[in-house]
Amino acid sequence: MEAWYMDETSEDQRLPHQKNPNEPVSLNKLADIGVLYWHLNPKDYENDKELQNIRQTRGYNYMDLLDLCPEKVENYEEKLKNFFREHIHADEEIRYCLQGSGYFDVRDSDDRWIRIWIKEGDMIVLPAGIYHRFTLDKGNYIKLMRLFVGEPVWTCYNRPQEDHPARVGYVKNFVDDSKKGVALEAH
Numbered sequence: 546m547e548a549w550y551m552d553e554t555s556e557d558q559r560l561p562h563q564k565n566p567n568e569p570v571s572l573n574k575l576a577d578i579g580v581l582y583w584h585l586n587p588k589d590y591e592n593d594k595e596l597q598n599i600r601q602t603r604g605y606n607y608m609d610l611l612d613l614c615p616e617k618v619e620n621y622e623e624k625l626k627n628f629f630r631e632h633i634h635a636d637e638e639i640r641y642c643l644q645g646s647g648y649f650d651v652r653d654s655d656d657r658w659i660r661i662w663i664k665e666g667d668m669i670v671l672p673a674g675i676y677h678r679f680t681l682d683k684g685n686y687i688k689l690m691r692l693f694v695g696e697p698v699w700t701c702y703n704r705p706q707e708d709h710p711a712r713v714g715y716v717k718n719f720v721d722d723s724k725k726g727v728a729l730e731a732h
């Protein structure tokens with residue numbers, strides 16, 4: 546996994562969009578905005594004790610696989626277009642990359658885009674209410690495990706959603722707090 550602040554050019558979304566010079570983003574910074582990360586063994590996902598432990602601890606009882614290629618996904622082009630529209634969910638978005646790679650873009654507390662490049666073995670959790678989007682990269686292929694607590698709900702709420710309860714909760718926990726942190730550091 547690698548993450549960086551995005552440049553603001555409107556070129557091909559599947560390009561890396563790094564700034565020049567690159568401005569990397571650390572795991573700590575991602576944790577500050579509620580994004581969690583693990584690296585697991587994707588070859589052994591059916592027996593992986595570490596994955597089982599995460600699923601048990603966090604209550605991820607639902608699991609399915611999403612093989613993102615035109616042959617296997619209905620309305621492939623439309624789905625990809627919707628994935629790249631900035632949105633939130635009422636619940637966590639949990640994705641584990643088994644093959645290929647792709648970009649999850651998330652907004653930081655100053656509303657800047659952070660691009661998270663996930664590859665084989667990378668598992669991330671986006672908290673409920675975080676503005677985000679997804680695109681394939683130039684490799685054009687990803688196989689993802691999707692996890693969920695209980696019956697899955699994939700509903701996207703496109704931005705703006707400032708009054709959505711998940712957004713309100715997210716801002717309270719992660720945006721206001723990080724601003725407070727800055728205010729405290731300044732004293």
Ligand SMILES: CSCCC(=O)C(=O)O
Nearest residue numbers: 628638640677678679701
């Ligand atoms: C391809 S999974 C990631 C896309 C997304 O944000 C979503 O499914 O809600």
Ligand SMILES: [Fe+2]
Nearest residue numbers: 632634638677
């Ligand atoms: Fe999403």
